[in-house]
Amino acid sequence: MKNKILSLILVLISLGAGYAQKGRMPFQDKSLRINERVEDLLPRMSLEEKVAQMRIFHANIGVGANEKGELELSDRVIEKLKLGIAGIKNPGEHISPLAAAKLNNELQKYIIKSNRWGIPALFVTESYNGVDAEGCTKFGRPITSAASFNPELVNRIWDVVGREARLRGMHMCHSPEADIVRDPRFGRMSEAFGEDTYLTTQMVINAIKGVQGNYEGLGNGTHIGAVAKHFAGYGQVLGGSNFAAVEISPRTLIDEIYPPFEAAVKEARTLGIMASHGDLNGIATHGNEELLTGVLRDQWGFDGYVVSDSNDIARLFYFMKVAESPQAAALMGLVAGIDVDLYAEDSYAYLPEMVKKDPSIEKMIDRSVRRVLRTKMILGLFDNPYIDIKEVEKEVRSTASLELAQQADLESIILLKNENNLLPLKRENQKIALLGPLVYQGTQAAFESVAGENVSFVADKGFELTDGDKGAPSLLPTDEKTIKKLVDVANESDMTILFLGGDEFTAKEAYFNNAVGDRATIEPVGAQDELVKRVKALGKPLIVVLKHRRTLAINTIAEQADAILDGWDLSEFGDSSAAKIIFGEVSPSGKSPVTIPRSIGQLPFHYSMKEINNKKGYLFLEDGPLFPFGYGLSYGNFEYSELQLSGMTMTPSTEITVSVQVTNTGKMKAKEVVQLYLKDEIGSVTRPDKELKGFEKIELDPGQSKSVTFTITPEMLKFTGPKMEKIWEAGDYTVMIGTSSKEGVSAQFRLEK
Structure with missing residues (x-):
């Protein structure tokens, strides 16, 4: 036995000498298995270097480009990168894909040269309308594509997302959302795939497989890794209010909330999971070992990394108030199984000094660092960390990608009403008014391009819904003169198409620092219902095109309009797509991914609720939904x-x-x-x-x-x-x-x- 051990030691010494002669170390050898490379690198690292691999900071603290497009870093960023870093969020998000690719190549080169072991960083993006960065193909939101009921189409969309993100130098995506969303008060509703467990599961599987290139695209540098979020129950916040508590039964959690995440792990092989802001049964998610280790790893076999949501480990102390101190919060997150701390300066940053007091903590740090290093090696970043600049302009916003964005629109638009088969319209000599707060600058041109020369259009937005404040937007008062002007335009036309719903400020993520995005009511805001009634009173055909990011109780619209197209939040070709449906180039085939209620008083209200929930209705309200889940009309029959x-x-x-x-x-x-x-x-x-x-x-x-x-x-x-x-x-x-x-x-x- 001693001879065998001695022989193994001699072999390892020999190998080490061989690597030394070549100026390389085993972790740099791509012929070795990933786990072997990780186990070679990990013990070489100092405690501080390990902890650096457990932190992500945002590029807005000082990663940018000067007037010549060259990399510029703040002193704060330079200090952070001396020991290496797990990753950086959104570097180059506000510049073109080509400029971003060049910048991120420079940034990665700087990071590799600045830390002892040449460990590359993960550059992280998100995806709600395609890659959330300047100059990429703009697709519809996830809930929009869910309305297509076409998983293969969703796979193709996210394949483009993965390719375009990688070409601008990104490696991971804090998307897709595997949450079930059933409360239209919740401002983030459109980021997920709807109310149903099975539909969401199919969409999440295909989104992850698409963005990861069916996993094969990770190592060959064509795609990025997915981070499914928010595990678990995030969409179930009380009152639809972001950061609120989650009250959900254990049975519902297992049967309805877990399946999309389980499929993300087992079928789609997601590289990452993000923990939820909230709690489950009173246990804060970021400190929930039973959830993040017991369910996720022990039951499902997840071997990727878990990242916190923004600052949420630290919030175990000062917001959730389940930890006695910032250090206690850091330990709670680490024990629970969170590997990477997103943004916080008052959480995992304390780990080195905590290890000095309790050396046993380092074993848990090693566990997390292994997962981060493994992810970087799966992505091939130790071997090929840079982007081939020549490929960027060939692939990003390619003709095929832009065509796919419109195809997705055409399969996702839902025809909710078509009284007397008003639609599709004929391309005959008529004047059509395009009116309402969701008319865009290019709406008229889009309709003219589709309808041809026989149809004339007049467009007038009329009014905005909000003041556009990104933090806490306010509704604008109704202006009778503006309403009268729009009605006069409608009166001078043969028919009217009203563009109604909600803008980007009437449904959005609510942040800390007084930024709100959830709503206490779900009717269309402002003067929209009044505009519908006034135009309908003219006695001319009325079509409504809905654009929105949350389910709306459209009672007045449903009663008054002759036809309703529901587009949710479409791609950059949304108006053109609506026009193609209206003029019959394509039959609508979208189906509602949510139940559309008559009133907020019906909430919670989804089609798969227990049968006993349907026994009694409400006084003075018609029973049932305004439109049921899975509903959508067609020009066929x-x-x-x-x-x-x-x-x-x-x-x-x-x-x-x-x-x-x-x-x-x-x-x-x-x-x-x-x-x-x-x-x-x-x-x-x-x-x-x-x-x-x-x-x-x-x-x-x-x-x-x-x-x-x-x-x-x-x-x-x-x-x-x-x-x-x-x-x-x-x-x-x-x-x-x-x-x-x-x-x-x-x-x-x-x-x-």
Whole structure:
């Protein structure tokens, strides 16, 4: 045995001597396995260098370019980079992709040369409308693309995001959001994929696989790593108020909130996870070891890194008030399993002095640093840390990417109403007024380009909704003269298209420092409803195009308008896309990714709530939603028939296939989202009214039929039982296949054990 150990030592000494002769060390050898390289580098590092690999700072503290485009760093940044750094958020975000690529190459070169071991940094971005940086392709928001019910399309969108981000020198993305959002008061609603667990899961899987290049794009330098967020329950804040407490049952957490995150880890192989601002059952998430280690790592096998949300480890002390001191907060975050501290100067910065008092802490530091170094090696940054400048202008905002942005719009726009088949409009001699606060500078030109010479347009924004204050915007007062002017323009036209909803200030993230973004009401703000009623009174056709970032209770609009297109927050081609739908170049095929309520008083209100929630309505309010989840009209007309099951019983080890015939009885080629819902008729715990378990988007010519088949698996029927364990339960189930969560054909089968 002693001889074997001696032989191994001699081999290691020999290898070390070999690397020394070449001027290299084992961690620099890309032929070695990543874990071997990490284990070689880690013990070489000082404690302070390790802690530096656990911190990210924002570029706005002093990373920029001078008039010649050369890198300029503040003294504060220079000091931070002496020991290396885990990463920097948003370097070069306000300059062109080419300028950013050059700047980030210089920045990375500086970082590598400035620390002893030449450890590169992660440059981190976010993605809500494509890459959140100057000069990249602007896509619709995640909730917009969720309305497409087309996961493959979402995969292609995020593939472009990954490529464009990498080409400007980025490596990680604090996106996508795997949160379930069900409260339209919440200002960040549009950043996620909607209210449904299954739809969100499919979108998150495809977003991560897209942005990471199906994982293969990480090491070859074409894509960036994803950081799924906010784990877990962030979208469930009380009152829809950012930073508020989260009150959610353990069963709902497991069955409805966890699945998108679990799929992000197990199926999509996300490189990172961001912890949630909030708490679960009174335990602050950033100090929740059971969640961040027990569930995430021990149960799901996550091996990437966990990053804090902005300053949230420090906030365990001064905001959440669950830690006695900043140092106690740092230890709480470290024990829980948070590897990287985002922005804070009063949290992990204290770790070196804390280790002097308690050396056992260093083992947990080593654990986190391993994960960060491993991520950098997966991304190939130790071997190829720079961007090929020649490729930037070829790929960023390519023709194919811009076309994809509009295709995504066309598949995501939802036709909510089409009274007397007003749409699509004919390109005949008529004058159309384009009016309202969501008319943009290029709206008229976009409609003119689509409609052609026979149709004339007049456009007038009329009024703004808010004063545009980025922190705490105020609503602007109604100006009767402006309303009258818009009505006069409408009166002089043959028909009117009103552009209504909300601007970027009426739904946004609420920050500390008195920046608000959540709302206490969900009706359209300002004079929008009044404008609708006044224009409708003219007796001319009225079309409404909605643009918004939160669900709105559009009762007046739904009653008064002849046709309604819901676009949520579209791409840079949004107005052109709306025009193409309105003039019939494409049939709308979007479906609502949320339930649209009549009143804020109905909240919480989503289609998959427990059946007992639907027993009673409210005084003086019509029952049910204004528009249900999964709803969206078409210029085609789809009939569902011949629902067939392969059997009437199944067991936990068998499956049932179910098929339905879908026929387009309309006069236009169109796409339809065929939706599969399951309902557990009797359960040992109260069960959801129904749950989406599958969907398929199909395209049919007029008169064409297609048989659509789904497989019902035992996994679809599992739920968390009375003893908080996942179970199957014998009993009757209803399967419904249809055009929305409210309309379809159904049958029953039985699960037998």
